[in-house]
Structures are given as structure tokens and as C-alpha cells.
Amino acid sequence: MNSLDEIAGRRMVKPRTAADHVADRLREAIVKGLIEAGTALRQDDLATKFGISRMPIRDALRLLEAEGFVSIHPTRGTFVSLIDTGEIREIFILRQLLECAALRDAFPHLTAKVLDDADHILDLIEESTDFSQWGMLNLEFHMILYRPCKNKRLLGVIEAQNNAAERYIRFLSTIRDFRGRSGAEHRDIIAACREGNETLAIERLTCHLQIGCLTLTDAVENRP
Structure with missing residues (x-):
């Protein structure tokens, strides 16, 4: 096996981003019931609490939306998804x-x-x-x-x-x-x-x- 084969054969690991970490924390809180269904998640508030900019917060919320944990409305904002x-x-x-x-x-x-x-x-x-x-x-x-x-x-x-x-x-x-x-x-x-x-x-x-x-x-x- 040459060096390129060896590199290609290694398991790819996705780098962890700030958005990933925020999504993990919010996901865990939702799963444990610490954040109730219907709760509004405001980007400015979350950015302040996590001490980071709004961009990774926005990306984290998009990740959670794709997984069904939150719903994002274009005018009303982001809310924890209702139990359905x-x-x-x-x-x-x-x-x-x-x-x-x-x-x-x-x-x-x-x-x-x-x-x-x-x-x-x-x-x-x-x-x-x-x-x-x-x-x-x-x-x-x-x-x-x-x-x-x-x-x-x-x-x-x-x-x-x-x-x-x-x-x-x-x-x-x-x-x-x-x-x-x-x-x-x-x-x-x-x-x-x-x-x-x-x-x-x-x-x-x-x-x-x-x-x-x-x-x-x-x-x-x-x-x-």
C-alpha cells in the first residue's frame, strides 16, 4: 500500500465546529426536558450565553431544524418543536x-x-x-x-x-x-x-x- 492509499483508507472524521458544540448542548437540553417544547430560541440571547457570535448560533439552529428539534419561522423566529x-x-x-x-x-x-x-x-x-x-x-x-x-x-x-x-x-x-x-x-x-x-x-x-x-x-x- 502506498502513502496515498494509506491516507485514503483512514476513516474521515468531521472537524468539530462551534456550531456543532452549540447544537450538542441545545440538543441535550431539549432531550432532557430542560428546554420545553414551544420555547423561543433567540439568536442574540444564545450568542450572549455561549459567548460567541450569531453566525455559529444560526448554523447550530439550522442543524437542529434538520433533525426536527426546532422549527424556524421566517418572521416569528426559532422555537423548540412541539411534541407530536x-x-x-x-x-x-x-x-x-x-x-x-x-x-x-x-x-x-x-x-x-x-x-x-x-x-x-x-x-x-x-x-x-x-x-x-x-x-x-x-x-x-x-x-x-x-x-x-x-x-x-x-x-x-x-x-x-x-x-x-x-x-x-x-x-x-x-x-x-x-x-x-x-x-x-x-x-x-x-x-x-x-x-x-x-x-x-x-x-x-x-x-x-x-x-x-x-x-x-x-x-x-x-x-x-
Whole structure:
């Protein structure tokens, strides 16, 4: 391998910008409920609080808009998106279409190492007591299975849809035994992959996402 091959083979890492950091902080606050739905987010106020110019604030809000965390109106400004079960259903319909396609394309490339890595993430999920960390690990579990499809655009859209759903995930923490049931569904998907049964793996992933959607919409509709 020559030097150019070696450079090209390295995993590309997107540099973190001020906008990325602001978006991370605001996203976390929205997910945890520290900033309530409908709250106005004013660029001048945020720039003052973060001690930076308005430009990265504007870019951060655009990132959050793309993920569904905020709504930007041309005259009224930016507001934290309202909790919407219709949006949840739309997200999970897209997730089902996209993630089943990704798993189908990735299936021939799911090595024992990939499946072992996925199992390791499930072990970490079971050990974690931090629900916000659970959400991150849950996404990583799914992405480990999909990355071998090598379709960067598809993977990017899948991750964006998961990020859009993240603000609703906190409601699942109120559901007894949800994590245990979800973990069992994840193990069943891995088992089908180890058996080399693509059809069964797709069926189990589909069922997992459908149950997740129903559980989440019910939690939102019946929240205190």
C-alpha cells in the first residue's frame, strides 16, 4: 500500500465546529426536558450565553431544524418543536424503510467480528444506568449492523432520523421493563444474523421498530 492509499483508507472524521458544540448542548437540553417544547430560541440571547457570535448560533439552529428539534419561522423566529405523535410515526416509518434496506445490503458483510461488536454494545446497554447514555448506545448498536452496507448517504439519513427521534426517547424511561424488552429484541436480531437468516433478521428488525413506535407514541400520549 502506498502513502496515498494509506491516507485514503483512514476513516474521515468531521472537524468539530462551534456550531456543532452549540447544537450538542441545545440538543441535550431539549432531550432532557430542560428546554420545553414551544420555547423561543433567540439568536442574540444564545450568542450572549455561549459567548460567541450569531453566525455559529444560526448554523447550530439550522442543524437542529434538520433533525426536527426546532422549527424556524421566517418572521416569528426559532422555537423548540412541539411534541407530536404524528411526527414520531413518520420518523419510524422512515426508519423502518431505511434501516431494513441498510441491513439487507449489509447482511452479506456481517462478519463474526461485527456481530461480536454489536453484542458488546448490548452488554454495555444492560450495564448502564444512565438513560441518556442508553440512547447513544442504542443508536451505536443499530449503526454497527448497518455500516457494512457502505452506503454513506443512506447511513447519514438513518442517523439523522434517529437523532430526530432522540428528543422523544426520554419518555421511554417511564415505561417499566422497556429496556429489558428492547434488549431481548436486539439479541433476537443478532441471533438471526448469526444463523445467516436474512429474512428472519429483517422481520425481527421490522417488528422491533414497530413495537418501539407504538410504545413511544403511547408514552407521549399518556405522559403526566
